[in-house]
Amino acid sequence: MKFDFSYYNPTKIYFGKTSMKNLEPELESYGKNVLLVYGKAAIKKIGLYDDVIKALMNTKKNVTELEGIKSNPTYDQVLEGAKLVRENDIDLILAVGGGSVIDCAKAISVSAYCDGDPWQKYWVDFKPLDNETVPVASILTMTGTASEMNSGSVITNEEKMIKEGRVFPPSVNPKFSILNPEYTYTVPKIQMVSGIYDVMSHLCEQYFSGNDDNVSDYLLEALMKSLIFSARAALKNPEDYEARSNIMWCATMALNKITGVSKEQDWQVHGIEHQIGAYTDCPHGVGLAIVSIPYYLHVYKYGIDKFVRFATEVFCVKPDGKSKEEIAEEGIHALENFIKELGIPLTLREIGATEDMLPKIAYSVESGGGYKKVSQDEMLDILKDCF
Amino acid sequence: MKFDFSYYNPTKIYFGKTSMKNLEPELESYGKNVLLVYGKAAIKKIGLYDDVIKALMNTKKNVTELEGIKSNPTYDQVLEGAKLVRENDIDLILAVGGGSVIDCAKAISVSAYCDGDPWQKYWVDFKPLDNETVPVASILTMTGTASEMNSGSVITNEEKMIKEGRVFPPSVNPKFSILNPEYTYTVPKIQMVSGIYDVMSHLCEQYFSGNDDNVSDYLLEALMKSLIFSARAALKNPEDYEARSNIMWCATMALNKITGVSKEQDWQVHGIEHQIGAYTDCPHGVGLAIVSIPYYLHVYKYGIDKFVRFATEVFCVKPDGKSKEEIAEEGIHALENFIKELGIPLTLREIGATEDMLPKIAYSVESGGGYKKVSQDEMLDILKDCF
Numbered sequence: 210m211k212f213d214f215s216y217y218n219p220t221k222i223y224f225g226k227t228s229m230k231n232l233e234p235e236l237e238s239y240g241k242n243v244l245l246v247y248g249k250a251a252i253k254k255i256g257l258y259d260d261v262i263k264a265l266m267n268t269k270k271n272v273t274e275l276e277g278i279k280s281n282p283t284y285d286q287v288l289e290g291a292k293l294v295r296e297n298d299i300d301l302i303l304a305v306g307g308g309s310v311i312d313c314a315k316a317i318s319v320s321a322y323c324d325g326d327p328w329q330k331y332w333v334d335f336k337p338l339d340n341e342t343v344p345v346a347s348i349l350t351m352t353g354t355a356s357e358m359n360s361g362s363v364i365t366n367e368e369k370m371i372k373e374g375r376v377f378p379p380s381v382n383p384k385f386s387i388l389n390p391e392y393t394y395t396v397p398k399i400q401m402v403s404g405i406y407d408v409m410s411h412l413c414e415q416y417f418s419g420n421d422d423n424v425s426d427y428l429l430e431a432l433m434k435s436l437i438f439s440a441r442a443a444l445k446n447p448e449d450y451e452a453r454s455n456i457m458w459c460a461t462m463a464l465n466k467i468t469g470v471s472k473e474q475d476w477q478v479h480g481i482e483h484q485i486g487a488y489t490d491c492p493h494g495v496g497l498a499i500v501s502i503p504y505y506l507h508v509y510k511y512g513i514d515k516f517v518r519f520a521t522e523v524f525c526v527k528p529d530g531k532s533k534e535e536i537a538e539e540g541i542h543a544l545e546n547f548i549k550e551l552g553i554p555l556t557l558r559e560i561g562a563t564e565d566m567l568p569k570i571a572y573s574v575e576s577g578g579g580y581k582k583v584s585q586d587e588m589l590d591i592l593k594d595c596f
Numbered sequence: 597m598k599f600d601f602s603y604y605n606p607t608k609i610y611f612g613k614t615s616m617k618n619l620e621p622e623l624e625s626y627g628k629n630v631l632l633v634y635g636k637a638a639i640k641k642i643g644l645y646d647d648v649i650k651a652l653m654n655t656k657k658n659v660t661e662l663e664g665i666k667s668n669p670t671y672d673q674v675l676e677g678a679k680l681v682r683e684n685d686i687d688l689i690l691a692v693g694g695g696s697v698i699d700c701a702k703a704i705s706v707s708a709y710c711d712g713d714p715w716q717k718y719w720v721d722f723k724p725l726d727n728e729t730v731p732v733a734s735i736l737t738m739t740g741t742a743s744e745m746n747s748g749s750v751i752t753n754e755e756k757m758i759k760e761g762r763v764f765p766p767s768v769n770p771k772f773s774i775l776n777p778e779y780t781y782t783v784p785k786i787q788m789v790s791g792i793y794d795v796m797s798h799l800c801e802q803y804f805s806g807n808d809d810n811v812s813d814y815l816l817e818a819l820m821k822s823l824i825f826s827a828r829a830a831l832k833n834p835e836d837y838e839a840r841s842n843i844m845w846c847a848t849m850a851l852n853k854i855t856g857v858s859k860e861q862d863w864q865v866h867g868i869e870h871q872i873g874a875y876t877d878c879p880h881g882v883g884l885a886i887v888s889i890p891y892y893l894h895v896y897k898y899g900i901d902k903f904v905r906f907a908t909e910v911f912c913v914k915p916d917g918k919s920k921e922e923i924a925e926e927g928i929h930a931l932e933n934f935i936k937e938l939g940i941p942l943t944l945r946e947i948g949a950t951e952d953m954l955p956k957i958a959y960s961v962e963s964g965g966g967y968k969k970v971s972q973d974e975m976l977d978i979l980k981d982c983f
Contacts, residue, residue: 210611210777210841210845211838212612213612213613213614213615214609214612215609215611215615216609216611217606217607217608217609218605219606221603221604222601222602222603224597224600224602224603224857224858225597225599225600228600231602390597421838422825422838423838423841423842423845424818424819424822424842424845424849426822427818427819427821427822428815428818428819428822428849430818431817431818432811432814432815435810435811435813435815451597451598451809451810454597454810455597455810455811457597458810458811458857458858459811462854467849471845
């Protein structure tokens, strides 16, 4: 392990078909005022809303609702939730939905009792969290972000046209999260595949960094292989419990931070996608998939050995008689084929981006990079390759 | 994921060369009476004892010491520690050493305020933990058990000649654990390789169970490959930081329970070894290594596909033109060769067992098993094969 690290993840996970039975006993540990945060009709259609309300009633909670959280949750919604927390003296924020809803719940938690403007303090100036927060818990209905077991919160400031992520201390993690893979059966296909690619990108962005040969690299490869295997099964039959449950747990493991310890990590693909999302409102994983291939083709030569390892270990590329470059490129194209299998569009054009957006996106992205620091001019080249 | 599960692991990990800097800030969170639990001279020789005492003095603690914890910690030592906790109104039990010391600290924690006989209640009748416990923290100097990030405690009752493990709730986990791989440099070679095989056995005993193809299986394979890779490097150069740190983190990951979720698991090899340990006091990993090969040769046909997968995925056995049995056996023999590489003896005779012990061991082992339930008569056959 090249770098020293600390790891602390205090989220309790309840996983599986019977996991909802843990909701009432958990609710008993919190005060009576609950803010229920969710998206649109989806949780009502599958009966989950009724189950949650029943558990809240059985445990005698006063429920305040904040519905309509967008798939790119907005800062306006965060401020609305923060106001509800203060007005109703909320003891627990219960997020029911996917990563967007949970991210929004965490943002509400840190913003409710923040002095001054939370956006400026936490998502622009990245100041340490120093105000009271409200416990968050989650019931997950869509996989991808791992927000159910981490302290991250990605919020879109529509006024400023910025989508920005912030990692808070572990005290902001959901206290408990309920993961029932059956809740994901009815997620529309585009959301399912977007979630799957989001997970793949989390794994790649941790993996393609540094040249060390450590535990985390092996674990990341394992999760990639498991994800690809299960994604193929879920594409054939979305109600394949085994497949959906493995995807769900892969997603949680991919960003509960355990696989990233001691890795440098390269979150440039996410950085670029956040700005594509701010301009096009595309599903997060779709934006990531579109950016990935041109990005990796742009940088792979600077981390060639890792891309060779990726090709041979994850996609079983046969190395015989090929140059390192050929093997690495074959691996990246295997990833491209996986994106095609998922049925995700491969160009910005297809998700409604226009050519005039490209410079705006490129020059609003923070420059980062793993094996190679990518300038904003290069970012524009990459975006042109995605167009 | 075949089975529903819950996962909660509240241990804070501080890992790396600089990890000791976290001791003082952590100590600030606990009351002033500390029970320091450790083994023999080892921690004094490397200067760790002095560093710990300095941190305890700087944070103005009253220190009570319990030294001389054995490598198979005894129930008598647990009772001695429990008495010290009560007499000195201990606020924190700080274990400095390997898994034995940490296991002993946890046992002291649950025993100090237990009504009646803790051995009978917790290690024989497996009653739920219902009394006050004392927080435990650890500084790890030897890898293997993962006791630094779980709630297990294996204790030997010398009077009854029983070595028994108990898994407590997560509240018994160390609150924080400091893992500096440099502390493991001076561990004698037999302890190093014993620890490495203990880890390998933890991975195998989770892996060889069930026929599902899920996230946990891939993660277990990843850890096995990482462990084998790093073990070879550490054998060449015990002060290879990269190798020792990867082994240390593999060990923690192998039994912090994250890789075992939704797996049936088969702890029969551990069950047999515990009784070998009770009779011979051999290093735990050595006992495990001796039992493993005859045990797996005895049961593999009942889980043949998993043993084929093990052979091809972990040891890269080429399957072409071979029967499943041939591939599986080649995998088990590759594991045997790995034990030989580690320099671990492969017979009970070499660790001082006598023939008359075999039936006593066999008939004191609880019958369990994964792919095949192993009777006590079969256990005796397996032990004869190990002799």
